[in-house]
Amino acid sequence: MERIPILQMGSFLLVTIQVDMHDRLALTLQDDLTNRIVKTGARGVLIDISSLEIVDSFIGRILGNIASMSRILDAETVVVGMQPAVAITLVELGLSLTGVRTALNVEQGMAMLRKSLG
Numbered sequence: 794m795e796r797i798p799i800l801q802m803g804s805f806l807l808v809t810i811q812v813d814m815h816d817r818l819a820l821t822l823q824d825d826l827t828n829r830i831v832k833t834g835a836r837g838v839l840i841d842i843s844s845l846e847i848v849d850s851f852i853g854r855i856l857g858n859i860a861s862m863s864r865i866l867d868a869e870t871v872v873v874g875m876q877p878a879v880a881i882t883l884v885e886l887g888l889s890l891t892g893v894r895t896a897l898n899v900e901q902g903m904a905m906l907r908k909s910l911g
Contacts, residue, residue: 797822799829805837805906806830806868807899811844819855826859830866837906838863841899843874853888860893869909871895873902 795818800807806829808822826838840856848856860870871894883890896902 794821796825799825801829801833801835804835804910805839805903806833806835807839807841809841809844814845814848814852816851819852823855823859823862827862827866830863830868835868836910838868838870839899839902839906840870840872841874841902842872842879843876843898845879846876848879848882850886850888853883853886853890857888857890857893860890864892869894869906871902871905873897873899 795812797808797810797812797818800809806826808826810822812818829835830838838859840859842856856872860872863870870892872890873896875895894905896905
């Protein structure tokens with residue numbers, strides 16, 4: 794089964810989505826990530842979506858769900874590398890991604906997580 798790798802960097806988990814997201818893969822990522830947060834006690838999750846050129850409402854909702862589940866499990870989520878077309882699509886779909894913090898790149902996202910967990 795296809796899976797998106799989840800790397801551990803200290804107290805953070807780093808997810809880099811480098812494939813076209815489809816619904817089953819998004820659901821698998823959601824399950825894998827929540828399990829890893831519990832297993833590792835991670836305090837932050839950084840999701841790099843710079844390779845995603847298009848999202849639909851389902852993928853947008855899954856990103857929001859991941860952030861909500863992470864927060865319940867005491868981990869902050871930052872989404873980085875959002876393409877302008879993806880941002881436009883999310884707004885047009887009416888998905889505000891409540892609770893999802895964003896940064897332009899991985900470096901800024903890591904700084905944001907470090908600061909919030911300071």
